Amino acid sequence: MVKRIAILGSTGSIGTQALEVVEKLKDKFEIIALSAGNNTNLLIEQIKKFHPMFVSVKNENDAKIIQDKFPGIYVFNGETGINKIAELPMIDMLLVAVSGKIGLKPTITAIENKKDIALANKETLVMAGDIVMKLAKENNVKIIPVDSEHSAIFQCIGDSKSVKHLIITASGGPFRNSTIEEMEHADLSETLNHPRWKMGKKITVDSATLMNKGLEVIEAHHLFNFKYDDIKVVIHPQSYVHSAVEFSDGSVIAQLGIPSMHIPIQYALTYPDRIEGIETESFDFIKASKLEFYEPDFDKFPSLKLAIEMGKKGGTYPVCMNAANEEAVFAFLEKKINYLDIYKITNDICNRYKGINNPTIEQIIEEDEKIREITRNHIKEM
Ligand SMILES: NC(=O)c1ccc[n+]([C@@H]2O[C@H](COP(=O)([O-])OP(=O)(O)OC[C@H]3O[C@@H](n4cnc5c(N)ncnc54)[C@H](OP(=O)(O)O)[C@@H]3O)[C@@H](O)[C@H]2O)c1
Numbered sequence: 001m002v003k004r005i006a007i008l009g010s011t012g013s014i015g016t017q018a019l020e021v022v023e024k025l026k027d028k029f030e031i032i033a034l035s036a037g038n039n040t041n042l043l044i045e046q047i048k049k050f051h052p053m054f055v056s057v058k059n060e061n062d063a064k065i066i067q068d069k070f071p072g073i074y075v076f077n078g079e080t081g082i083n084k085i086a087e088l089p090m091i092d093m094l095l096v097a098v099s100g101k102i103g104l105k106p107t108i109t110a111i112e113n114k115k116d117i118a119l120a121n122k123e124t125l126v127m128a129g130d131i132v133m134k135l136a137k138e139n140n141v142k143i144i145p146v147d148s149e150h151s152a153i154f155q156c157i158g159d160s161k162s163v164k165h166l167i168i169t170a171s172g173g174p175f176r177n178s179t180i181e182e183m184e185h186a187d188l189s190e191t192l193n194h195p196r197w198k199m200g201k202k203i204t205v206d207s208a209t210l211m212n213k214g215l216e217v218i219e220a221h222h223l224f225n226f227k228y229d230d231i232k233v234v235i236h237p238q239s240y241v242h243s244a245v246e247f248s249d250g251s252v253i254a255q256l257g258i259p260s261m262h263i264p265i266q267y268a269l270t271y272p273d274r275i276e277g278i279e280t281e282s283f284d285f286i287k288a289s290k291l292e293f294y295e296p297d298f299d300k301f302p303s304l305k306l307a308i309e310m311g312k313k314g315g316t317y318p319v320c321m322n323a324a325n326e327e328a329v330f331a332f333l334e335k336k337i338n339y340l341d342i343y344k345i346t347n348d349i350c351n352r353y354k355g356i357n358n359p360t361i362e363q364i365i366e367e368d369e370k371i372r373e374i375t376r377n378h379i380k381e382m
Contacts, residue, residue, distance in 0.1 A: 005269065006033035006054075006085050008106055009097035011042045013200045014120045014146065014261065018095055019046060021266045024278040028270065033085045035098070040066060047073070054088060056081030079105065086110040093269070095146070096121045099202050100326055101368055104128055108361065111141045118268035120146035122219045126322045128364050129222025130314075143223065144268040149216055150223055151264035152242035152255035157224065165246040166220055167254075169236040170296065171196045173208040176237060180300060186339040188332070196239040196259050205329045206303075209342055210296065214307020218318055221311060228312050233304065235294040240283075257283055303343045310350060315357040316367045317350070323368045324349035327375035337379060345382075349375050 005022070009015045015034075022029045033054035036043040040062045047055060047070055056076040057063050063077035076084050079102070086094055086106035094110040095118040096103045103121030110117055111132065119125070124132060136143050145151050149168050157163055174193050175183050191208045192201060199207070206212035217231050242264075244254035257263050262278045270277070298305045303325070310321040328345040331337045337345065349371060356363055 002030050003028060003269070004030045004032045004090055004092045005095060006035075006088060006091045006093075007031070007095045007097060008035045008082050008085065008103065009037075009095075009099065009121075010034040010046055011036040011039040012097055012099060013198065013203075014097035014265065015095075016042075017261050018097060018265050018269070019050065021262055021269060021278050022050070025266075025270070025275070028275075032091050033088060035082050035085055037098075038062070044069065053090075054085055056085050082106045083109050086115070087113045089113075091115055093118055095265075095269070096124065097146070099123075099200050101127060101323070104132075104361075104365075107132060108135065111135045111139050111143075114139050114141055116142045116144065118144050118146050118265075120265075122147060122215045123322055123326075125219045125222045126215050126311075127319050127368065128361060129218065129318075130358075131361060131364075133222050133225070142271075144271050145219075145223055146261075146264055146268045147216060147219065148259075148261060148264045149243040150220060151267055153220060153224060153245055155255050155267070156243070156245040156253040160247065162248040163224075163226075163245050164230065164248045166224060166226055166231045167244040167246060167252075168213065168216055168220060168231060168233050169239070169241050169243050169293075170210065170213045170233055171207070171239045172235045172237050172294075172296075173210065175208055175300075176235065178300075180340075183300070184338070184340055188335060191332075191339055195237070197261070199261075201333055202326070202329055205332060205342070206325070208339075209303040210301035211303035211307055211325055211342075211346075213296070214304045214311070215322070217304075217308055218311040228308060233296050235296050237292055237294075238288065238290065240288045240291060256288075303346065306343070306347055306350060313355065316355040316359050316364060317353065319359075319364050319367050320353045320355065320371050321346060321350050323371035324375045327372050327379070331376075331379045337382065341382070345375065345378060349378065 031050040035056040037058045054074045067075040086109040093116045097120040103124045107124045239259040266277045310317040324346040328342040
């Protein structure tokens, strides 16, 4: 049976790789809808190739340009646009591959409309994991992780109930071997020069500070319903072991593979089937011969510690941390602050924050907006 798919964030790193998977497996999928932010040129190419019935872009003006070019398709825009895509009755699965908080509302909309979710956007679970997972259970909706670490854990766990620890691996990013003094002078191009993965800019900066790993710990806590103390982070520079699971009898199952996002994306789209797709190269144990594992250095990478602490506090504390970090990362990308300021700002904002327990979605969105404004003002005053 052909699976009918909508992709939010089709012009991004995950979105474009998902379309490569779909192109390779043409007879398995039909693209019903695509959404982009500002990259309308790429979206136009994607429309010509995949013929979606619906598209959405960030701005009204771009929506008009696309509508004039393709009068036969429905064109939406803004946040309401991606929400309309999430509720389309004819889709079987929504791939949420937008970056940042924009992924939250359409994920909830799709779950309420009983669509299965392939989830790349980690901010959704960081901000509202309790609500999203509960809603998915109530609506009998599957949330299949796309993040390589969570896909690995998902594959290792299978249907076992006897899991003792989750082991999340991290490459360590571009500053794994740098001193704090060296990181003080880290510029944008060094920070974006990830040794293993080619990703969007926000997640690449988060991978350098290890905030990304902290977000992943929170994501794993919600996805797999696991206590924070039972989730371990291990630095594994080669990025062949994508993550692992330790069972109560002491046995450990790890998932290995070449560092390619095509594999977890394809698995999320074809789940539960495994089929030959875009990556045909076999994993070469001899070539990969060296597998190293280290403890993370919390002094050099305090963002990881902060994220786990905020995750443990729960309520809207992770919302605060995520919003402050995201605004600080944007400021770093615009060269308004230095690399080490990202953590300092995020930590300052979190220290001053008084969170809400058991928040509603409306409260989460309100807190998120409030923190973003506070962070932007804080940056202006620096
Ligand atoms: N990249 C990876 O390997 C990877 C791995 C694991 C998890 N993830 C997660 O997957 C998500 C996407 O990451 P990415 O690396 O693919 O990011 P990315 O390359 O920056 O792409 C982000 C996508 O979201 C769209 N977008 C951004 N803001 C938008 C807005 N306000 N309205 C509508 N669309 C908007 C962008 O559109 P335009 O480009 O057209 O503006 C683009 O299509 C993130 O949550 C990330 O943490 C990524």
